[in-house]
Amino acid sequence: MRDAALKLFARDGYAAVSMRQIASEIGVQAGALYLYTADKQSLLFDLMNGHMEALLAAWADTVPPQGDAITRLEHFARFHIRFHAARADAVFIAYMELRNLSDENFAVIEDLRRRYEAELARILEQGQAEGCLTVPDIKLATMALIAMLTGVNTWFREGGRLSRDRVEDIYVDMVLKAAGAARAGTPTG
Amino acid sequence: MRDAALKLFARDGYAAVSMRQIASEIGVQAGALYLYTADKQSLLFDLMNGHMEALLAAWADTVPPQGDAITRLEHFARFHIRFHAARADAVFIAYMELRNLSDENFAVIEDLRRRYEAELARILEQGQAEGCLTVPDIKLATMALIAMLTGVNTWFREGGRLSRDRVEDIYVDMVLKAAGAARAGTPTG
DNA sequence: GTCTATACCACGATAGAC
DNA sequence: GTCTATCGTGGTATAGAC
Numbered sequence: 271m272r273d274a275a276l277k278l279f280a281r282d283g284y285a286a287v288s289m290r291q292i293a294s295e296i297g298v299q300a301g302a303l304y305l306y307t308a309d310k311q312s313l314l315f316d317l318m319n320g321h322m323e324a325l326l327a328a329w330a331d332t333v334p335p336q337g338d339a340i341t342r343l344e345h346f347a348r349f350h351i352r353f354h355a356a357r358a359d360a361v362f363i364a365y366m367e368l369r370n371l372s373d374e375n376f377a378v379i380e381d382l383r384r385r386y387e388a389e390l391a392r393i394l395e396q397g398q399a400e401g402c403l404t405v406p407d408i409k410l411a412t413m414a415l416i417a418m419l420t421g422v423n424t425w426f427r428e429g430g431r432l433s434r435d436r437v438e439d440i441y442v443d444m445v446l447k448a449a450g451a452a453r454a455g456t457p458t459g
Numbered sequence: 460m461r462d463a464a465l466k467l468f469a470r471d472g473y474a475a476v477s478m479r480q481i482a483s484e485i486g487v488q489a490g491a492l493y494l495y496t497a498d499k500q501s502l503l504f505d506l507m508n509g510h511m512e513a514l515l516a517a518w519a520d521t522v523p524p525q526g527d528a529i530t531r532l533e534h535f536a537r538f539h540i541r542f543h544a545a546r547a548d549a550v551f552i553a554y555m556e557l558r559n560l561s562d563e564n565f566a567v568i569e570d571l572r573r574r575y576e577a578e579l580a581r582i583l584e585q586g587q588a589e590g591c592l593t594v595p596d597i598k599l600a601t602m603a604l605i606a607m608l609t610g611v612n613t614w615f616r617e618g619g620r621l622s623r624d625r626v627e628d629i630y631v632d633m634v635l636k637a638a639g640a641a642r643a644g645t646p647t648g
Numbered sequence: 649g650t651c652t653a654t655a656c657c658a659c660g661a662t663a664g665a666c
Numbered sequence: 667g668t669c670t671a672t673c674g675t676g677g678t679a680t681a682g683a684c
Binding site: 657 | 670678
Binding site for chain 1: 559604626633
């Protein structure tokens with residue numbers, strides 16, 4: 271059920287997808303869905319909450335590289351692109367369907383999102399303190415870099431002009447440059 | 460009617476807003492709306508098409524500054540932030556409701572969007588040729604910079620910690636740096 | 649040009665048979 | 667655990683009075 275809902279919500283939007291469609295997608299009748307979810311709203315929340323929890327858990331599971339803040343920023347950028355590329359549907363829903371959450375569910379998701387952003391903000395702060403990064407404003411740089419990185423999902427399609435790895439390299443370059451990394455240089459190849 | 464639909468679509472989403480709600484917002488009955496629009500889909504398309512046409516027209520009306528590509532990139536960044544900040548609702552709809560357009564309407568909007576992106580791509584190409592900008596890939600840099608700039612709309616609220624002008628300055632700095640501008644430096648103040 | 653009334657359909661959710 | 671059937675609501679869009 272989660273998979274079917276994820277796919278349909280991502281394609282058509284929460285408000286445009288009916289419980290009957292979701293049921294049809296998995297080959298049961300609409301009534302059967304209510305054995306597994308209290309209502310449609312809970313279904314949406316579970317998808318978004320699961321995605322955000324998985325994001326934070328995956329980040330917590332990465333081993334932060336030795337080295338300066340530039341290295342950690344690069345690590346974050348690569349992690350972000352890879353994690354999001356592997357879950358395009360969930361990412362799309364997490365950004366597009368926020369307004370369809372009830373107030374209390376929205377608060378939960380917002381908190382998780384803020385916690386993730388704080389991870390990047392911390393790296394930028396450390397870089398600023400170390401002197402290897404130069405950002406005009408920590409908060410704005412955090413939002414700008416995440417927007418840039420997440421934007422990959424809006425256009426990237428496997429099998430296009432550039433490979434996933436190559437796109438990752440190019441974005442890392444732009445992220446480091448935007449953050450004023452002392453040793454940033456354009457990748458070749 | 461346009462204003463009411465714009466406001467409601469931006470707040471609740473196209474699929475979640477009924478013609479009855481739009482009618483109620485302007486103080487008439489639902490049936491009366493059909494004197495001014497063929498159907499709900501046309502109403503959405505008109506809003507999005509009008510926004511994109513206005514965007515391209517406004518850009519065409521700006522006087523490109525004398526100087527190198529760095530100057531023109533800064534000009535583009537400031538134009539983009541200002542235009543989008545002034546029309547938050549329309550911008551939101553233009554990005555969120557693409558999937559609710561019919562196939563042919565979608566094609567029209569997509570073409571307009573591509574034409575706008577081409578304006579930025581051209582500046583980056585010129586900068587690359589002039590040697591004052593260094594981007595690893597024109598296409599990716601175009602997408603990355605537009606995503607970064609448009610992202611301002613997701614969090615900026617008038618009356619917050621930073622003024623509109625200050626936000627603009629900071630983003631210009633990050634854009635120029637990300638594009639490898641030869642003379643980029645962090646703004647103070 | 650706007651109203652009331654309504655046709656027709658789909659929605660989310662539940663009840664009760666099996 | 668899944669089905670069929672259904673309740674109550676609200677959707678888009680149209681018809682015809684005024």
